[in-house]
Amino acid sequence: MAGGSRDIVDAIFRSKSGLAGVLILMVILGLSIVALIYVPFDVSSKWNDITFWQLNPRLAPPSWINIFLNKKLPETVIIGEKDFIKYEYYVETAGLKYVTLEAKLDYSYDEYPSEIIAMLYVNDSSGMLVTLKWIQPNGIEIPLCRLIVGHGVTPIYIGNRKDVQEGLMNTMVKLGIVPPGTIKPEVLLFSDLNHPNSFEVLKGIYRFKIDAAIPNRNATIDSKLIVYGKVYGLAGTDSKRRDLFIGVVWGAPVALAFGLTTAILTSFIQTLLGTLSAWYGGLVDEVFQRITDIYMILPFLPILITISVIYKINIWTLLAIVVALSVFGSATKTARSMALQIMSEPYVEAAVSYGASRRRIMLLYILPRLLPYTMANIVLSVPSYVFLEAALSLLGLGDPTMPTWGKIISDAFEGGAVIHGLWWWVLIPSTLIIMTAIAFALIGLALDKVVNPRLRER
Amino acid sequence: MSGATAMLRYLAKRAAFLLGTLVIATYITILIANAGGLIDEILSAQIKYDITTNLARTPGWSQLPENEKTRIINERFESAIKAKGLDKPFLERTIYYLIDALTLNLGRALFITSASGSKRVVDIILERLPLTVLLFTTGTILYSIVGLFIGLYMARRPGGPFDRLFSVFAIVTQVIPPWFFGILFIMVFAYYLGLVPFGGIVSVPPPQDALGYFLDVLYHMALPLFTWVFSLFGAWAYIARNLMIQIAEEDFVVTARAKGLPENVLMRRYILRPSLPPIVTSISLSLIASWQGAIITETIFNWPGLGSLYSQAISALDAPVVIGLAVVYAYLLVATILVLDLTYGFMDPRIRGVA
Numbered sequence A: 001m002a003g004g005s006r007d008i009v010d011a012i013f014r015s016k017s018g019l020a021g022v023l024i025l026m027v028i029l030g031l032s033i034v035a036l037i038y039v040p041f042d043v044s045s046k047w048n049d050i051t052f053w054q055l056n057p058r059l060a061p062p063s064w065i066n067i068f069l070n071k072k073l074p075e076t077v078i079i080g081e082k083d084f085i086k087y088e089y090y091v092e093t094a095g096l097k098y099v100t101l102e103a104k105l106d107y108s109y110d111e112y113p114s115e116i117i118a119m120l121y122v123n124d125s126s127g128m129l130v131t132l133k134w135i136q137p138n139g140i141e142i143p144l145c146r147l148i149v150g151h152g153v154t155p156i157y158i159g160n161r162k163d164v165q166e167g168l169m170n171t172m173v174k175l176g177i178v179p180p181g182t183i184k185p186e187v188l189l190f191s192d193l194n195h196p197n198s199f200e201v202l203k204g205i206y207r208f209k210i211d212a213a214i215p216n217r218n219a220t221i222d223s224k225l226i227v228y229g230k231v232y233g234l235a236g237t238d239s240k241r242r243d244l245f246i247g248v249v250w251g252a253p254v255a256l257a258f259g260l261t262t263a264i265l266t267s268f269i270q271t272l273l274g275t276l277s278a279w280y281g282g283l284v285d286e287v288f289q290r291i292t293d294i295y296m297i298l299p300f301l302p303i304l305i306t307i308s309v310i311y312k313i314n315i316w317t318l319l320a321i322v323v324a325l326s327v328f329g330s331a332t333k334t335a336r337s338m339a340l341q342i343m344s345e346p347y348v349e350a351a352v353s354y355g356a357s358r359r360r361i362m363l364l365y366i367l368p369r370l371l372p373y374t375m376a377n378i379v380l381s382v383p384s385y386v387f388l389e390a391a392l393s394l395l396g397l398g399d400p401t402m403p404t405w406g407k408i409i410s411d412a413f414e415g416g417a418v419i420h421g422l423w424w425w426v427l428i429p430s431t432l433i434i435m436t437a438i439a440f441a442l443i444g445l446a447l448d449k450v451v452n453p454r455l456r457e458r
Numbered sequence B: 001m002s003g004a005t006a007m008l009r010y011l012a013k014r015a016a017f018l019l020g021t022l023v024i025a026t027y028i029t030i031l032i033a034n035a036g037g038l039i040d041e042i043l044s045a046q047i048k049y050d051i052t053t054n055l056a057r058t059p060g061w062s063q064l065p066e067n068e069k070t071r072i073i074n075e076r077f078e079s080a081i082k083a084k085g086l087d088k089p090f091l092e093r094t095i096y097y098l099i100d101a102l103t104l105n106l107g108r109a110l111f112i113t114s115a116s117g118s119k120r121v122v123d124i125i126l127e128r129l130p131l132t133v134l135l136f137t138t139g140t141i142l143y144s145i146v147g148l149f150i151g152l153y154m155a156r157r158p159g160g161p162f163d164r165l166f167s168v169f170a171i172v173t174q175v176i177p178p179w180f181f182g183i184l185f186i187m188v189f190a191y192y193l194g195l196v197p198f199g200g201i202v203s204v205p206p207p208q209d210a211l212g213y214f215l216d217v218l219y220h221m222a223l224p225l226f227t228w229v230f231s232l233f234g235a236w237a238y239i240a241r242n243l244m245i246q247i248a249e250e251d252f253v254v255t256a257r258a259k260g261l262p263e264n265v266l267m268r269r270y271i272l273r274p275s276l277p278p279i280v281t282s283i284s285l286s287l288i289a290s291w292q293g294a295i296i297t298e299t300i301f302n303w304p305g306l307g308s309l310y311s312q313a314i315s316a317l318d319a320p321v322v323i324g325l326a327v328v329y330a331y332l333l334v335a336t337i338l339v340l341d342l343t344y345g346f347m348d349p350r351i352r353g354v355a
Helices: A005-014 A016-038 A063-067 A162-174 A244-280 A282-297 A300-310 A315-325 A330-343 A346-353 A358-394 A405-414 A423-451 B002-035 B038-057 B066-084 B090-102 B121-156 B161-175 B178-192 B210-248 B251-259 B263-301 B306-315 B319-347
Strands: A077-079 A085-091 A096-107 A115-122 A128-135 A141-149 A152-157 A204-214 A221-228
Touching: A005 A016, A005 A358, A005 A423, A016 A244, A016 A423, A077 A096, A096 A221, A115 A128, A115 A204, A141 A152, A141 A162, A204 A221, A244 A282, A244 A315, A244 A330, A244 A358, A244 A405, A244 A423, A282 A330, A282 B002, A282 B263, A282 B319, A300 A315, A300 A358, A300 B002, A300 B263, A300 B306, A300 B319, A315 A358, A330 A358, A346 A358, A358 A405, A358 A423, A358 B161, A358 B178, A358 B263, A405 A423, A423 B161, A423 B178, B002 B038, B002 B090, B002 B319, B038 B066, B038 B319, B090 B319, B121 B161, B121 B210, B121 B263, B121 B306, B121 B319, B161 B210, B178 B210, B178 B263, B210 B263, B251 B263, B263 B306, B263 B319, B306 B319
Parallel strands: none
Antiparallel strands: A077 A221, A085 A096, A096 A204, A115 A152, A115 A221, A128 A141, A128 A204
């Protein structure tokens, strides 16, 4: 029988499966390191903050799907305050300040945007009369809306406004075109209005114009135009516009930390208790074995659910409870029988006869021999704990603040991603969780050969 | 005769142990739930509710002045609390609750009602139990049979292409829980291929005739059943394979083979038979895990059994149902082990007392 930690490392790196497992884990760990660089803010505080994600499109698939499509889906285009050309003048006789803002938007995608929002920033509270206009590449000018804007930030949801729809209708009537039954501004604004039923995007340079008037010399207006796309980032977005890439890469360290810590603690405790059971024998052994039998039949998940329902817990308390519920287990039994075997070996007998202390024999002569087994056990039980966290999330018992893989999958399931085919929302976190599980299983397979040489493939 | 007594003694021993486990599991649940005084609260709220509804039905009750009403309610409430033993110290109270729970006297649900309109937790749970048993017992029997046969086949030529392929499959499916496959399969088979419904147990509205109803349930059962078998039979086959390979190396098998016994007799009598008891032991452990895995799998497939009741109770924060379910699960696990012990007893000649 092999022993010692050198053999473990050897076993992992000499076998193909172990190497593959380590490689996959390295990639996932690499991703988590990227996460720390790519996302410099505190995710747990921002993840549930809706305003933080408002510049992202809703339920957008990842950008790279454009490579596989023959139609190019639009990305979100944001025209910032600095991109507007601004003219201001004050007319003394009328006592009015005029501001015009104009921005150019080069649109060459094959699909319409999903939403259009114009943000207006006004520094005066006396009320500013604002007129928004849209000029298509073919020169057709469409009045969008006219409204009085007060102090502060005013978002104008162009896609949802009645007056924008009317403006479009009037423009078409003026052109002698029969307007379609339903008017979707985000579609018609980007179509050739001479052929409104062609459903083809009119590519070219669009102009967005704002005319404002206010009876105050110092007042001014700024604007930002957000044309939401239909694809986003590396992993798409969810129903709350959150960048799933951030969630998914942040889920990696959380999942690994949770899985590894739980696996290490439970495996070590179970092995130690099994060894103690063998070492002391007699009554201690009997009691430990009966407790283990009971522990193995306990309804683990129902008890865990009861605790989570009654005492709202976070992920680290959950970890402590899982460990407490797994103090005894199958590893206790295996470790006990292995320890009994080791104790009957001559070198332990020799140690006893030359008067080595009990602690010395236990820590230096018996436990190290159990190390390979414990290691294999740790590696093999990591995936089950990663999935346990996901399972609890699905039942609505996960940590609500952290973006864990399980939380994202459960959000996706509840958000109808499965029944509406929003594949990226489900498949990207799922792939990562499966890759992690398989990586540990492969490493476990490599270790299995050290622990159970009888099963070695012939 | 001695064979029967040996068997009975074995069964009595196991039954006593399982009963002890049941009591401990239930007691742990109760201790956890009542550590924050939750069961106390639930019970006293129920007593108060019973008293007020009873009194409201008494003639002349509404004519009484308000403070008189409160006095009578409080009086009865206190005597009921005394009668129930709710004024006793914590540990004594939990013993009362333990007896209540073990006799399935699980109280009344806060929000959830059974299909028949009952608010009693037992009724709600027992109404759902057959559906869970239907799906997962069928699934478990199916995957054990499929797994056993594939395991046997793998053990014939260890290291061959089939064995290698299935070993990888087994290892991969072993680490991924059934509910996870459930999510992926719903997406593939229900959304993209449209072969099966997204979930539930019957169509809305359900078919009128019995045959149509039966076929409709089968149609809804197909995907959860497939998921269950798909995700669990690999691990099973792997366990069976390893056991067979181990036994095939034993001296008595080698001798039998040397004697020139035909391979299929060898397989049945010399390899399969001695490997059955350990297979039963490992199935009992995997069954415990799979009963609990059923909770989430049902939630995913919206299968109206105990698992969906769990997620319903969790989202409604219906604590009596959650506690009741934990008790019923303890019963379920213990009953499963008891059945397996029985099977084990019949299979192992040492216990059957043949030798």
